[in-house]
Amino acid sequence: MTNRTISHIIEPNLVIEGAGVLLRRSFGPHVSNKFDPFLLFDHFAFNNPLEGPSRGFPTHPHRGIETVTYMLEGTVRHRDSLGNAGTIAEGDVQWMTSGRGILHEEMPRRSANGNIYGFQLWVNLPAAQKMSEPRYQEVTSGTIPEIQREGAVIRLMAGEVDGVRGPVTEISAAPLYMDVKLEPGTRFVYPIPSGHTALMYVFEGVGEFSGEVVESISMVVLNDDGDQIEVKSETGVRFMLMAGAPFKEPIVPYGPFVMNTREEIEQTLRDLRNGTFIK
Numbered sequence: 001m002t003n004r005t006i007s008h009i010i011e012p013n014l015v016i017e018g019a020g021v022l023l024r025r026s027f028g029p030h031v032s033n034k035f036d037p038f039l040l041f042d043h044f045a046f047n048n049p050l051e052g053p054s055r056g057f058p059t060h061p062h063r064g065i066e067t068v069t070y071m072l073e074g075t076v077r078h079r080d081s082l083g084n085a086g087t088i089a090e091g092d093v094q095w096m097t098s099g100r101g102i103l104h105e106e107m108p109r110r111s112a113n114g115n116i117y118g119f120q121l122w123v124n125l126p127a128a129q130k131m132s133e134p135r136y137q138e139v140t141s142g143t144i145p146e147i148q149r150e151g152a153v154i155r156l157m158a159g160e161v162d163g164v165r166g167p168v169t170e171i172s173a174a175p176l177y178m179d180v181k182l183e184p185g186t187r188f189v190y191p192i193p194s195g196h197t198a199l200m201y202v203f204e205g206v207g208e209f210s211g212e213v214v215e216s217i218s219m220v221v222l223n224d225d226g227d228q229i230e231v232k233s234e235t236g237v238r239f240m241l242m243a244g245a246p247f248k249e250p251i252v253p254y255g256p257f258v259m260n261t262r263e264e265i266e267q268t269l270r271d272l273r274n275g276t277f278i279k
């Protein structure tokens, strides 16, 4: 087994989305599709009560993607055009497959001590699935397996670790998505098939990733030159690990839509105008 080396480290940009929500964006959808099958990674952390109430993301559409919301602190209330409504609570994951179209609203709420802390990952859908039926997989915190191994605590959303499978299944990209916490003095090695895109979002502490020191908050992009990752930490570190096989299809993103061609984006906009976006 060989360690994958670091290609580069992204320092997330502060961006404003929705009705004025400040978040840290590591990357967003782009025709270059560099992180295929992943399209976007956002980190919301509103920890200053002086910012006032969180304004959230009022009703908006999605087509052609999956959005994965994982909350560590605070909650997100949601409502959608399929008639679903609920709350993503602390430690929960919501894996939403927009397929051909969904309209939804996502409203973050502060925890009792005033914080909101969570992540949203967008995963692409292959051309054959872009116009599929929309669906949700809601996973409550208690049903996410927590795997302990030699100083590492892994919360597994999707994929397989040591024979344990994450609760989110039947995702086209068959991604691995997990929250990894290393206690001080831990070495963590994990296989990632060569050919798969692999990213690590370091959000607490500091660690040595493939021999390079990386401090939070940073998105580590790995080269495809090995078949495992190695992370060591003297003082403890926590990161989200995502990996998956690229679809290698062209993409045309437009706001909350990611399709394969310009014509499909134009059709999406016509569907919205004509009221045929959702059935």
Ligand code: FE2
Pocket (backbone or CB within 6 Å): 057, 060, 062, 067, 104, 106
């Ligand atoms: Fe959304």
